[in-house]
Amino acid sequence: DAKTTQPTSMDCAEGRAANLPCNHSTISGNEYVYWYRQIHSQGPQYIIHGLKNNETNEMASLIITEDRKSSTLILPHATLRDTAVYYCIVRAGSSNTGKLIFGQGTTLQVKP
Amino acid sequence: DAGVIQSPRHEVTEMGQEVTLRCKPISGHNSLFWYRQTMMRGLELLIYFNNNVPIDDSGMPEDRFSAKMPNASFSTLKIQPSEPRDSAVYFCASSTGQWNTEAFFGQGTRLTVV
Numbered sequence: 001d002a003k004t005t006q007p008t009s010m011d012c013a014e015g016r017a018a019n020l021p022c023n024h025s026t027i028s029g030n031e032y033v034y035w036y037r038q039i040h041s042q043g044p045q046y047i048i049h050g051l052k053n054n055e056t057n058e059m060a061s062l063i064i065t066e067d068r069k070s071s072t073l074i075l076p077h078a079t080l081r082d083t084a085v086y087y088c089i090v091r092a093g094s095s096n097t098g099k100l101i102f103g104q105g106t107t108l109q110v111k112p
Numbered sequence: 113d114a115g116v117i118q119s120p121r122h123e124v125t126e127m128g129q130e131v132t133l134r135c136k137p138i139s140g141h142n143s144l145f146w147y148r149q150t151m152m153r154g155l156e157l158l159i160y161f162n163n164n165v166p167i168d169d170s171g172m173p174e175d176r177f178s179a180k181m182p183n184a185s186f187s188t189l190k191i192q193p194s195e196p197r198d199s200a201v202y203f204c205a206s207s208t209g210q211w212n213t214e215a216f217f218g219q220g221t222r223l224t225v226v
Contacts, residue, residue, distance in 0.1 A: 041220075042219060042220075043203050044155070044217045046214035046216070087155075099157065100157070100205075100215055102147075
């Protein structure tokens, strides 16, 4: 699975959009981009995933560049409850398991 | 569905003792994963099962660790003998096993070996 690079930490003001970047320059054509987050003391929680098109769900939006070498997770109106570690993961779409390899992630601190 | 259920939530044991962590995956899921999380090493995949069969155990740190999945609704991770460096939070996750689907994590078991 391709390696990802994320900033170690970011701050965001409550109510503003949080934009979390991820670089995955070695991504292959069949690899998906997944985002998970981990709130303190809890298990990781799935947020969103995509292949090449932008995706949106009730939690967030995922913007993938045309060359697929990077992506951005957008939390449109961050709240204090969104303070967490956010993990960007790439996983082969041809895999028949949900195997996920986590990096160090980005610690997002939402401030009042 | 109650989600992935792990027990116990907390475990404190003495060095040298056997420790067994338990996991009940989401009904209908046929892939199960064990992860370990520490401050130093982050989230590490230890082993994963597909249809109750271990597929990849390359993340298991050493022979003291073993995992079983006797049926589709139950898995155990055993450490024997335990050591202080095994202290960590252990997570179990399950998924349908189909590509393009997400994994669901339990709340974890915090293990402390003294």
